[in-house]
Amino acid sequence: MKKLMALILSLAMAATLAGCGGSTTEPAESGGDTEQESSGGGWPQSSVTLTVSAGAGGGTDICARMLLEKLGDYGNFVVQNDTDGGGAAGWERVKAGDPETCSELIFYNTGLYVSYVTGLTDINPVEDLIPVVCMPTGASQYICVPKDSPFNTIQDLVDYALENPGELQCGVELGSLSHIYLGLCQQTLGIEWTYVSTGSDNDRITLLMGNNIDVTTINQATAQSYYESGDIKVLVAEQGRSEIASDKMKEVPTLEEAGFENVDVNTELIVWAPAGADDATYAAIFDAFKAAIEDEDVQAKLQEGGSDYYCPYNSWEECYDNSVANLQTITETCQTLGLA
Numbered sequence: 001m002k003k004l005m006a007l008i009l010s011l012a013m014a015a016t017l018a019g020c021g022g023s024t025t026e027p028a029e030s031g032g033d034t035e036q037e038s039s040g041g042g043w044p045q046s047s048v049t050l051t052v053s054a055g056a057g058g059g060t061d062i063c064a065r066m067l068l069e070k071l072g073d074y075g076n077f078v079v080q081n082d083t084d085g086g087g088a089a090g091w092e093r094v095k096a097g098d099p100e101t102c103s104e105l106i107f108y109n110t111g112l113y114v115s116y117v118t119g120l121t122d123i124n125p126v127e128d129l130i131p132v133v134c135m136p137t138g139a140s141q142y143i144c145v146p147k148d149s150p151f152n153t154i155q156d157l158v159d160y161a162l163e164n165p166g167e168l169q170c171g172v173e174l175g176s177l178s179h180i181y182l183g184l185c186q187q188t189l190g191i192e193w194t195y196v197s198t199g200s201d202n203d204r205i206t207l208l209m210g211n212n213i214d215v216t217t218i219n220q221a222t223a224q225s226y227y228e229s230g231d232i233k234v235l236v237a238e239q240g241r242s243e244i245a246s247d248k249m250k251e252v253p254t255l256e257e258a259g260f261e262n263v264d265v266n267t268e269l270i271v272w273a274p275a276g277a278d279d280a281t282y283a284a285i286f287d288a289f290k291a292a293i294e295d296e297d298v299q300a301k302l303q304e305g306g307s308d309y310y311c312p313y314n315s316w317e318e319c320y321d322n323s324v325a326n327l328q329t330i331t332e333t334c335q336t337l338g339l340a
Helices: 002-021 035-039 059-071 084-095 111-117 154-163 177-189 201-209 220-228 279-293 296-304 316-337
Strands: 048-052 077-081 104-109 129-136 141-146 169-172 194-197 215-219 232-237 268-274
Touching (some): 048 059, 059 104, 059 279, 084 104, 084 129, 084 268, 111 177, 111 316, 129 279, 129 316, 141 154, 141 177, 141 201, 141 220, 154 177, 154 232, 169 177, 169 201, 177 215, 201 215, 201 220, 201 232, 220 232, 279 316
Parallel strands (some): 048 077, 048 104, 169 194
Antiparallel strands (some): 129 268, 141 215, 141 232
16 A cells, blocks of 8 residues: 555656646747757747838848748747838837747847937837847948939939939938938938938839839849849949849949948847846847857858848847947937938
């Protein structure tokens, strides 16, 4: 009887321990490790929604979905495109998210800094939200015009604008990074043009091809595709020459080569988490995204599409410090352009 009771107690204890261990489950689409074992910091504890504050099919969205393939090794991740209120709805949702689980994250670019500085949102991007992962790009923005435009060089455009101040219709997403790029280009070129409110890069391409605007700025991946197909003209690279640009794009001069100053503000993709989480959770998020962006397959696909995002930082704290510095730079730029 004693042996029988001991056996029953042993089985009951084993069942209890097995039940406790079941709280860490096999993540969906994972490589076989449990969520906590994969992340190294107890994250993620549940499914993670990656809110992309950009439209489906754009560069930001495509990059997020590429990373998703590798993030599946850590758990179940879902991309949700949310551009309501210029992205503000998603930012509010993540700001109000639970910092203990960090199951709501934002995937967007430095445009959030611009939205904050210009007053389009009151969410502070380094206090109300925490930038945990920063992924800069070496690719440039380009000044583009319609394929039948009379301008073949940036100097052609400048000469016309000097003789006809304000006549050129310049497409821009007001209060976005494109606004900053074009404002700085306008300064360095010493001209005036009239801003026309448009949407994303894809929207501006459509307006450009329909001759609804005279000039705009387009990211490298999008500009390269339409330039090589002959649908638009590309006049100049604003930031510099990218190593992964196509041979045809490498023939486009930089602003500096054309006799002007390069624009010194560039795009970074950033992952924001709710404020208030512990350091271990932020570190786990950083490690997961850094591993994903550095994956050889992801890099090959990005570069094939004309993008070269990478993560040169060693910790989430370095990313945070970088973000604080970038916010200051964008604040000063917006003040100079009268946008703050």
